[in-house]
Amino acid sequence: MTKKESGTEEITPWELTGLPIAPAGGSPASGDLEKIIRKNYREPIAEDDTVCAEIDGRTHRVCDIGSRGMGLIVPALSGFLAGTLYGIMLHIDNNTITLRGKVTHISPSETSGECQCGIEFIELNPKDEEALQQFLTAHHARLFSTTSRSADLGRD
Numbered sequence: 001m002t003k004k005e006s007g008t009e010e011i012t013p014w015e016l017t018g019l020p021i022a023p024a025g026g027s028p029a030s031g032d033l034e035k036i037i038r039k040n041y042r043e044p045i046a047e048d049d050t051v052c053a054e055i056d057g058r059t060h061r062v063c064d065i066g067s068r069g070m071g072l073i074v075p076a077l078s079g080f081l082a083g084t085l086y087g088i089m090l091h092i093d094n095n096t097i098t099l100r101g102k103v104t105h106i107s108p109s110e111t112s113g114e115c116q117c118g119i120e121f122i123e124l125n126p127k128d129e130e131a132l133q134q135f136l137t138a139h140h141a142r143l144f145s146t147t148s149r150s151a152d153l154g155r156d
Contacts, residue, residue, distance in 0.1 A: 042066035043139050051135075053119075054089040060117075062090075067133060069104070069120040080106050080117050088119070092135045097128040 042064040045051050051062045053072055064071040070090070074080060080103045090097040101119040108115050124132070 042069065042071065043136055043143065045139075049139070050091070050093050052091050054091065055086050063116065065132075065136070067121075067129070067136060069101070069118060072117040072119065073109075074106070074115050074117045077106055077108060077115050079115070082106060085122065086119075090132075092132070095131050095135070097124070097131060099124045099128060 043066060044064050045062050047061070051065065053060050053062055053070065060072040060074055062070050063073050080086075082103050082105055084103050086101055086103070088099050088101050090099060099121055100123040101121050104118040104120050106115055106117045
């Protein structure tokens, strides 16, 4: 399971607690998998999910989101500068979360003319953090209840 170092103790990100993990002694199918593990897990957001981010009066589609940041679809590379702080209104279902975020990267999409922009959440008050966590937990349950199969399938 992925862990985040915090000072001298390791903590498991909240969105991974309570989830099933591989049996003890299990290993990835390929050593390459270990190279692509993210520090912070983000949930993919479908186009029909009611999640968007408003920055400087413009609304952007959120393509993925986690407890520490999100990915946006933006029209051009020139729209955001890496390292810049922005005020963000994050609209999730019927909730609006006001926060600040820092652009960590912006890169052209390999499949469309749009760009992907990564934003790290900087200031998130406890009430808004709780609302985000509730959304992520419910979204995770919806996402994986329809796309995953039980580990017991196919066993006698």
